[in-house]
Amino acid sequence: MDHLQDRELIQAALEARERAYAPYSGYLVGAALLAADGTVFQGCNIENASYGAANCAERTAFYKAVSQGERAFSAIAIVGGSREMRQGEVFPDLAYPCGICRQVMREFCGPEFRILVGRSTEDFEEYTLEELLPESFGPVWKHREDSKVKGDGFNSQGE
Numbered sequence: 001m002d003h004l005q006d007r008e009l010i011q012a013a014l015e016a017r018e019r020a021y022a023p024y025s026g027y028l029v030g031a032a033l034l035a036a037d038g039t040v041f042q043g044c045n046i047e048n049a050s051y052g053a054a055n056c057a058e059r060t061a062f063y064k065a066v067s068q069g070e071r072a073f074s075a076i077a078i079v080g081g082s083r084e085m086r087q088g089e090v091f092p093d094l095a096y097p098c099g100i101c102r103q104v105m106r107e108f109c110g111p112e113f114r115i116l117v118g119r120s121t122e123d124f125e126e127y128t129l130e131e132l133l134p135e136s137f138g139p140v141w142k143h144r145e146d147s148k149v150k151g152d153g154f155n156s157q158g159e
């Protein structure tokens, strides 16, 4: 992926952020997850009056993608900032993915999966999943000898 495409992925995250539902924290996050086939899945944080039910932008994007049949990913872009911040402004913070979201990435992505955290389309940093989640605990089913485990995990056909 070249630099132009990275900027486009950040832009898609900024657009997703506009749809965040974050009335409790006031902190709006957007994510854009790039699948290996080039499809982009957008996600935003979705909060709840029962605070623990909140879902991060990154996991929204992953769960949308996986539920639509996608399991191969190459990169994710993430932007976050208080509700006053708008597209086109330079966000003061980099919204690094939380620990739970890093673990969800680990389930579906390899160590070279790219994580872009941006202040704007022109100002972002790039990490690999290995850098943000070293010595990680990965999907254990891949190591099982269980004969029912085939392909990329279980589905309704046991594949």
Ligand code: THU
Residues within 6 Å of the ligand: 022, 025, 027, 028, 029, 044, 045, 046, 047, 054, 055, 056, 057, 058, 095, 096, 097, 098, 101
């Ligand atoms: N949040 C995300 O969407 N992604 C992260 O990686 C960190 C936190 C959301 C959760 C909550 O809705 C708000 O940011 C404040 O924590």
